[in-house]
Amino acid sequence: MAVVTGIKGIIKPENLVYQKTRLMTENILSYCPGCGHGTAHRILAELIDEEGLQSDAIGVSPVGCSVFLYNFIDIDWQEAAHGRAPAVATGIKRLFPEKFVFTYQGDGDLAAIGTAETIHACNRGENILIIFVNNGIYGMTGGQMAPTTLPGMRSSTSPFGRDVSIMGNPLKMADIVATLPGSYYVTRQSVHTPANVRKAKKAIKKAIDYQKLKKGTCLVEIVSNCPSGWKMTPVESNKWMAENMFPFYPLGDLKTPEE
């Protein structure tokens, strides 16, 4: 206990280099150690604060690991049924066109059960932001095969690896969305290194700015890890992600506005 007191004594405003983002609540994150969700939440919370959007933001949380996102960022939230977040966000945005409306969805939510809602919201050009966290697996239910699981990748429902001849192929939803006339900005990022965190934050900031223009849907995919579902240490999972996920889901912009 003496140590804690000691640290408190050392932390002075002039020495402060890092602290909890203002809009993150006191609730304890429900994520496994090393998971990318926490970082993705943080940059989102930072941006809502920095852009002065707390009183304009209405978020839609998904079903999946980030189902409790509404407990973590101090803004108004609606919890959607599995996959329905883009339809829920459509309802909100159509009634409140001046608000900042966004969804935060995993790959099972967005690319499997919610495929129709995602594609049609983006094709209508709903002026919303979709944050799509793709870790290639169903994390919350314990590591089952997702629409984004790589060929050959093991999961609890593809225990010998995804055999595409039986189980079908992984789906590149961001690429599909980029082809739709209603989408305005589509990019794929990651948050596994400080440099990538900065890039991802820049991309989300761009998307937030773009959605103010009301020119269509912005989608930011974040390729992320799932140490528990992949049965790896956090460090191993980040290495595996770079070696296996990025070649299949290359990072970078998929659609940028003509400026």
Next chain:
Amino acid sequence: MEKELRLMKGNEAVAEAAIRAGVDGYFGYPITPQTEVIEYLMEARPYETTGMVVLQAESEVASINMVYGAAGCGKKVMTSSSSPGISLMQEGISYIAGAELPCLIVNVVRGGPGLGTIQPSQSDYFQSTKGGGHGDYHLIVLAPASVQEMADFVDLSFELAFRYRNPVMMLSDGAIGQMMEKVYLSPFKERSKTVPEWATTGKPPTRERNIITSLDLDPARQEVFNQKLRDKYEEIKEKEVRFEEFQCDDAEYLFVAYGTSARVCQKSVQLAREQGIKAGLLRPITLFPFPEKRIRELADSVKGMLSVEMSNGQMVEDVMLAVNGKVPVYHFGRMGGIVTTPEEVVDSLKSKFIGG
């Protein structure tokens, strides 16, 4: 202000009444026999006058979730569909009930199961009054029997939906939705400029964040919430029962029928009385809450009851529960999109209760 008189289809009357009631948003998907609702709204373009949002969704699954989102903003929003589409909406309706969001869902019922027919039926009684989706919940269910009531019940639905923070279903059928009658339309009401304090509007610094959700992983807290819902439904049962009686005072036999069947039964009462059989009609206007008290009272003065429904016998179970064995209760009804005739109803009454 004087009411405007028009000749309209039930579906058109719902749409016009919605604009006049100051509804903020409609989200829907075409399906026979209710497509006129969205067609009428698209033709009327209320987004240019009252500012009402009208959007055709990619499916009923999407439209009910758009309703969820917009209702979570504290707005007056609605959808309409017919039986197969309403089945698709059940997930969203359960979430709406769980998040306690007010909204209006219009079901212009057609025969089922499956694709069934496109003709009128009353086979969605169980689905509408007993929950429909997963979990313990009830919709408030209003059963219009005329084009006029399809119009009038729009405003009433929102009044009830907001009073109880509960979804309301208007359970019509293909006959009332499609037929034309004269209808007195209410004057235009302005759209509300305020929303309830629980609505997600963007969090001002002056309040805690608002969260619309139906999730609680703690079973003890979830049970408390379920008890709260139960108390709400009990209050609704206490205060919101609506029904209409037709020649019940001296009736020896009672027809219990709603919607189209109730109109048929009015004629059946007349035909029966012409043959010396004292028949009466109780027409539930609310199916949930069900007029069980009144039916129980009437069981003391009649010799039997006939539940007349265009179904295989669904409401009859609620009539039996209310009567609790005091007098015999039977069901009569045509199915598959066939509307019962008044003569068939009288014949059924005679064969079941009187003999011959």
